[in-house]
Amino acid sequence: MSDEPNYSIETKDLSLFYGDFQALNKVSVNINHGKITGLIGPSGCGKTTLLRCFNRVNERFGNVTTTGEIKILSKNIYDDDVSLIQLRKSVGMVFQRPNPLPISVYENVVFGLRIHSRRKDLKKTQLDEAVEKALREVYLWDDLKDQLHVKGTTLQLEQQQKLCIARLLPLKPEVILMDEPCSALDTEATRAVEELMHGLTGKYTIVIVTHNMAQARRVSDECIFMLLGELVEHTRTEDMFLNPSHQKTADYIEGRYG
Template sequence: MTVVHPNLEQTEAKMRARSVSVYYGDKKAIDDVSIEIPSEFVTAFIGPSGCGKSTFLRSLNRMNDTIPSARVEGTIELDGEDIYGSGMDVVQLRARVGMVFQKPNPFPKSIYENIAYGPKIHGLADGKDDLDEIVERSLQRAGLWNEVKDRLSDSGTALSGGQQQRLCIARAIAVDPEVILMDEPCSALDPIATAKIEELIAELNGRYAIIIVTHSMQQAARVSQRTAFFHLGKMVEYGRTSDIFTNPIEERTKDYITGRYG
């Protein structure tokens, strides 16, 4: 049973999970998770390695569909629509719920084409001028435009690790998503690049619903307003980030926050 903090004010839910369990074959990786993801906050998923937080994150845009042995039980809704329903277009879903992975994964294309690819295949641009505008706007929002505007034809893979991750965020933004999922987006980056990504998350906050999986409690405390603590496949506790870190209710949360395990 998840402890939800009693002083958690009601907000409009962008995504809603009810009694979600995820299996890999016979192994249950996520056990009966229910949560409402608000549209106007950054929500952090924290917990020790292997606790299921990334698996649950991946279920929010059906990334687990790519794993043959995976199956999902329960209901996950985006704006009230069941994302696992038969009428859901998965390609469209992943445009609405974008994903930024742990390791930067730019396409082996130019910086420009990395951003333009999504809007092209989703028919979001009317001609070259429109596409140019989307590329510039996405790179601006990702805080990368001034660094790359004179070399848009260079390969995206030639950028530094931190720049590549911001390029991947710009690529996610380019298709005008409603939710951005970030799976430990800074774990492969140095402290300076990490600080830039955290600044970017703060700037994007309010424009998109953002969910970040992080192994760093300090990062969760810096960037999020809501935190869910996962342990052994269960969501143990959920509340305002400040309350989770200063006044956790569950003993397991307290032990993790104070460094007794994890």
Template sequence: MNENKHSIETRALSLWYGEFQALYNVSVDIGHGLITSLIGPSGCGKTTLLRCFNRVNERYGNVKTSGEIRILGKNIYDPDVELIELRKSVGMVFQRPNPLPISVYENVVFGLRLHTPAKELTRARLDEAVEEALTDVGLWDDLKDRLKRKATDLQLEQQQKLCIARLLPLKPEIILMDEPCSALDVEATRQIEELMLELAGRYTIVIVTHNMAQARRVSHECLFMLMGELVEHSRTEDLFINPADSRTADYIEGRFG
């Protein structure tokens, strides 16, 4: 277990897409085992910041970053950092559930198969990983007799839970979620939120959300961003009841955005 009380630390983090600067000097410490929400108006850089934490931005062409990002105390731009290892410890869940069009079982063990030498992967080890991960996300009872079923045929909220489950066999420290409920209805959203609260503590969760009520319900801390800058990082109840910055107050009271 990580000794550091911060899972993620950035220092003067800036990011450019070509000539366009999308992040300005973001310095933030994200607490270990907490759920932290990134909030702010469309285009303020929430997704960009989230994608910095596993260096996924670099897939999108002409991206340049400056500053530092430390995950569990280690600068992820150090030359000895392996992206594969980084993305194992920093898993990601997307807006639309995106399970692979293969069985439930194979979805859960997909990452494990990629990262583990085949001879170490006995049937028993795989079975155990599947049961543990599906139990952790509350799908085991529903799916234990249907593990061969195609994952893309499941209900949407089951698909999204499965997308969380398939990260778990890799023992991530951090789970990033970019608007994970935006394709889900109210009941499915409630279930995913409940699951996030159950997983907190064991994992550090960073969630991007447009939904202020959701940020309030699920997160311990919130980051409010505006035009690529981090305006405020506060405990959730402070941010909503007594924001430190007048721009935060204007946003949460609906005066813009």
């Protein structure tokens, strides 16, 4: 781990097939620790597929073949000794539609701790601390500290999405994957969630899939542009938007296709 401490995720020649259809073609990419990396590209380019590879959630759909290698913290997650439970504990995912669980805000936040520990190992004070810490990190504590017993599913959408992010934090994940986390939210809520993402940089590696160029530009430190299952360009966000090195990237971010 010590030779390359800067990369949270490294993929090498990663290809993925859904049946006969090749969704990813030899993708090799290194994603920096503690940064926000945007995944952009037109629909069907494989960006969501790539994202879903990082916690191996693709496999659930069956009929999926993966070749190549994905290392998270320098450990190949396709090795036989990798436990999916441990992997998903350190690689969390946030979805397009906020999906808080139909239990209280408090229980939503400690859900991860509960399922990863024996009942007797969890102390009330420890849980309380975890809830406050996680909710503070997503700027929900002040709004919700008196309504921790309220059902997560009854909150406003923005709060729901923040809660979904907070739910991952007590497990101290290395990576947080976000699949268009703001597409169900209005502009105000989007701004709030973006702000919260900035607050999380440095502590967690965030990979965000987005259709929204402006958002990619606003929130990400680095950008990956994909097309037809291949990685076209991966640079610092400013460089990609100001000075893309590929014609296809330039065409896409200027909206000539999409």
